[in-house]
Amino acid sequence: MIKTDVVIIGAGPTGLFCAHQLGIIGLKCEIVDNLDKLGGQCIELYPDKPIYDIPAVPECTGEELTNNLIKQIKPFKFNFHLNDRVQELTNKDDNWIVTTTSGKKFQTPNVVIAGGVGSFEPRKFPTKSAEKFDGTSVLYSIKDKTIFKDKSVAIFGGGDSALDWAIELSNSSKVSLIHRRDEFRGAPASVKKIKELSKKSIINLFTKYSIKDVKGNGTLEEIEIKSEEGESKTIKADYVLGFFGLIMQLGPIADWGLNLDKKTIPVNTENFETNKKGIFAIGDICTYPGKLKLILSGFHEGALAARGCFKYARPNEKYRFEFTTASSTIKNRLGLK
Amino acid sequence: MITCPIFFCAYIKAMAKIRYIEHNGKEHLVEVQNGLTVMEGAVQNDIPGIDADCGGSMSCATCHVYVKEDWYDKLPKKDMGEDDMLDQAYEPNSKSRLSCQIMVSDDLEGLSVYMPEKQV
């Protein structure tokens, strides 16, 4: 059990800046994100796109913004828990017990939900029959590639993950690559390589096909693919891999007994607390009259939520307002002389 | 066309009627202002079936719709990147579009779009 002042769910721009504000006022926090990296939408969806409406930063990319936010909180040495999803929140006396998918547990008086539009999860096959093989022979990411050795592997998708894995696995497995159209969005060099491998019959390439059915008794045996015209084909497969990118899913957040308005959490605008004491929501996931889904709004919300957390983390102290330019306490926290 | 009550001149009310058809067949006929996207038309009128998680920035594919053949060819062509994003949609086909990329104009009067079974 990790004890802390605040657990932040989501390491997008809002969660990262809220961590900064917590550090400034002298609170500790732990940050959990389902992605394998910090930065939320900015890093996952548009790392190279320029943003023009960050106050006092005329232009920066999603990646630059993320890197600067990370740099800004470095002095506080907070812990990040990546590749992990917050699954459960339960109440214990005046604390919350936060449990993640990997089994980590935190005890904290404050939880700040900065979950954006939800956690990034791989998009799955639409076919019902794929569900019963999910995690065993139907996979959306690869942890151990040795399991595919000398097996038949059907790979779906047209982006870099699908192409790169098709090329790599074709060395030691029988690979079929299936994509819904003729064009691929992966790197041109990989597309060229795939076409070569297909010409040499090292990879079976099926374009303009999508999945229809997944078959097998207990173990996966074959899959059926269909063209838009309705023609279908059967392919032998021991494993099926789907690379359709990531989607944002509200997921477990919907089960925590919070008031929800569509996919957002209503909050008060004084400290961004939800209907549950000690649970705050900031950034894209919160809603209130006039809410704008902008990074700059998330920063403001994080600053106020941090002060809200202070009250429960230090019930016997009074929060004292200070400027970073003037306060020696804050400069100490930032590791400055 | 509406007549202006003060100067009695005719001016164009820049709207187009768009028909949104849910997967279960339920239809919603709404007037959408020119310049908005077909996605925004749905969201502003609380029409279910279009999630638009990324708010129209072409990065979520949860505003996916099917457009009937005759209309599909009449719509302005897809921009770079739309097909890449559609690869990640739920059950895309050759009549799929991202509704956040279809801008409403007079030419779209009478457009029908069909929602997929689900968006995620």
Ligand SMILES: Cc1cc2nc3c(=O)[nH]c(=O)nc-3n(C[C@H](O)[C@H](O)[C@H](O)COP(=O)(O)OP(=O)(O)OC[C@H]3O[C@@H](n4cnc5c(N)ncnc54)[C@H](O)[C@@H]3O)c2cc1C
């Ligand atoms: C293409 C594009 C362009 C944009 N351009 C601009 C712009 O120019 N200016 C602007 O101000 N805004 C812009 N935005 C919007 C901006 O990116 C968002 O408002 C911002 O990212 C919201 O930040 P956030 O921290 O609230 O959420 P997010 O960035 O969505 O981060 C949320 C994080 O929480 C994680 N998470 C969720 N649930 C859990 C859970 N249960 N457990 C663990 N982790 C979880 C997710 O994995 C995710 O990493 C743009 C968005 C897009 C898609």
Ligand code: FES
């Ligand atoms: S609203 Fe996200 S892609 Fe259209």
